[in-house]
Amino acid sequence: MSEDAIETMRVKQALFLVGGKGTRLGSLTTATPKPLLEIAPNVTFLDVLIEQFSRHGFSDIILLAGHMAEQFQSRYHLRQRGGATITVVCEPEPAGTGGALHAARNHLDEWFVMANGDSYFDINLRSLTKPAAAGTVGRLALRQEKNAARFGTVEVQGQRVTAFREKQAGLEGGRLINAGVYLLNRGVVDAVSQVCSLERDVFPGLARAGQLEGRVFDGYFLDMGLPDTYQLAKRDMPGRRQRPVAFFDRDGVLNADHGYTHRVADLKWINGAREAILLLNEAGYLVIVVTNQGGIGLGLYGLAAMQAFHERMQNDLAAIGAHIDAFYHCPHHPDATTANYRHADHPDRKPNPGMILRALEEWPVRHAGSFLVGDRDSDVTAATRAGIPGYLFDGVDVFQTVSRILQDQKR
Ligand SMILES: [Mg+2]
CATH class of the missing domain: 3.90.550.10 (Spore Coat Polysaccharide Biosynthesis Protein SpsA; Chain A)
Incomplete structure (x- = not known):
């Protein structure tokens, strides 16, 4: 653990x-x-x-x-x-x-x-x-x-x-x-x-x-x-x-990316990630995770494992008074082992913007101020296609990254 x-x-x-x-x-x-x-x-x-x-x-x-x-x-x-x-x-x-x-x-x-x-x-x-x-x-x-x-x-x-x-x-x-x-x-x-x-x-x-x-x-x-x-x-x-949304990619931004990370025991928070979420909770943002979970389509793990991982994230966040408002995941993958999940280019799979567009529709969102933080170009591309600014996490400290974004917004 x-x-x-x-x-x-x-x-x-x-x-x-x-x-x-x-x-x-x-x-x-x-x-x-x-x-x-x-x-x-x-x-x-x-x-x-x-x-x-x-x-x-x-x-x-x-x-x-x-x-x-x-x-x-x-x-x-x-x-x-x-x-x-x-x-x-x-x-x-x-x-x-x-x-x-x-x-x-x-x-x-x-x-x-x-x-x-x-x-x-x-x-x-x-x-x-x-x-x-x-x-x-x-x-x-x-x-x-x-x-x-x-x-x-x-x-x-x-x-x-x-x-x-x-x-x-x-x-x-x-x-x-x-x-x-x-x-x-x-x-x-x-x-x-x-x-x-x-x-x-x-x-x-x-x-x-x-x-x-x-x-x-x-x-x-x-x-x-x-x-x-x-x-x-x-x-x-x-x-x-109506609230602005802070979208986060998950692996490599909130938790360490071990490659198809799904075991609760492998949850290792990235520096400043929990504190960044708390900052956004206190500032009145919705915090929504948009995560490609092709590992489900590939048969590496099931939906229940992902949900247990997210439950553990929420428990850890609750200990400091923070929470994630919603998780959106995309189980589809071009090489999926089951036909349901096999799509050459599913609209939800980043760099496509499907998950972000759905969240923008399902939540009372204020577009002004909404943004995404990811660790790959595909995350930023998905945000751009959905019409919101995307920022690349520099790998140092998520709290610093998010603080800078919020400060820039005030200018
Ligand atoms: Mg990532």
Whole structure:
């Protein structure tokens, strides 16, 4: 096993609270639950949240529904979105945020993320879910709020949350507030009764016991629960979904190229590759791998081996709070042993641009700023044919290469 690889547990489950009545939105929510209001034609607010979590590698998404639960059932139950499978769990009756968690207690992984279905916080979710210190049972995503009077506030010392306070009238100036996205350990459910609020009844005690961490993020935040803020969601979110893509060739750029590399034990990260991906995650890029995998067509290894290799890459990245949004691979080869994979010049096989063109179509991409890094001319040619700039990795340090590209873009 490569000494560069780090074994880690990656959090894969996310729960969304979607049971609220949405009464503050008036007639808009008479026939439609709040998270199912559209921000663009046939794109609901909840669709955008699910997209955010699924591209961060959450493969098990649970919707905790109550009010008008059947609408969530018909749109999402047992459906696939990206790499995620969605399950709808119904609360028998409204029982607060803790009660909703209680209703889902038989579905929970050891660690999971819980979030409100009516607010969007554009953050690196893998930074929130990095492994926690011993004794920690939860970590809250926090944000600075200029006018904190409307919110409960949170106090921290370093990473530790020391106090969780109710709304205070007359509180002036900026404060840290709870943004409603939590990493939680299943053990927290033990402290939860059938009807309760996590924020009022559970978190203050955990904070006093020193079991709660907080991490401050400065991403775009929107609670769409008011008529004005729903209008803001419709105005801002379609544009905010669009992101530039950093495409990477895999072998020779992210991991050492041993020739048809496919064994997990052969995963050796190239200098600065993980850090480059983290930099791009934090800067709001999609990170997409486009890799020729002719070894599959040649019968040297199977799809499952490649997937295990990618899974290990994601686990190693999660340990530093990073992730790859998607992998595209081309199994075709001119000399493939099976007819399905035998093509003299398959449109996906680089230097052809098929994989890049497909990714540009399947993701909400902003072309401006998108680029590719590869270690062969065929990578750069594929990028050029797809209409985006391609850069050759000089073999020294991927973080330096990517930093230079991002700096050049700012000029
Ligand atoms: Mg390569």
